[in-house]
Amino acid sequence: AVYGRMLDRAGQLLALGRSVVLDATWLNPRRRAEAETVAADARAELVEVACTAPHEELVRRIEQRRRIGSDPSEATVSVLARQLADRAPWPDAIEVDTTDLDVRSLEAVREWAARNLGPLPWA
Structure with a gap:
């Protein structure tokens, strides 16, 4: 639920032209793929940092x-x-x-x- 809410909010902010930082563990590749989709949908650059x-x-x-x-x-x-x-x-x-x-x-x-x-x- 936390990741889902965070990604929903990120999508909203990216749609407004804002930059976002999603601070989480991102251990699960499926969750990372969801973040990639949110960025791609907003045509935003995704910078992944471990x-x-x-x-x-x-x-x-x-x-x-x-x-x-x-x-x-x-x-x-x-x-x-x-x-x-x-x-x-x-x-x-x-x-x-x-x-x-x-x-x-x-x-x-x-x-x-x-x-x-x-x-x-x-x-």
């Missing part, structure tokens, strides 16, 4: 968010293990390591994106 980090860093982030109580997702270390075990190849994605990304700073995110993704159409 954010990565070493396993230890992913675990650290999950545990830190749990301790702080700031994680809106249902992420746990066991969920991460299942996701990594079930992850399908994603050959069309630009893979970027987010280890050094400070998400608390908009400027840091913009610099990181420019460095790792090149000029962004939405920047």
Whole structure:
């Protein structure tokens, strides 16, 4: 339901000429294909990005968010293990390591994106 609502909203915004960022795991190739269809229907460029980090860093982030109580997702270390075990190849994605990304700073995110993704159409 979450992916369906997100894709519906993305289609609405793209129809208005807006850019969108769909932040999700996108582990399932069928879901990725649905996003591709939404972009194609809107004649929008699709940029697929797979954010990565070493396993230890992913675990650290999950545990830190749990301790702080700031994680809106249902992420746990066991969920991460299942996701990594079930992850399908994603050959069309630009893979970027987010280890050094400070998400608390908009400027840091913009610099990181420019460095790792090149000029962004939405920047």
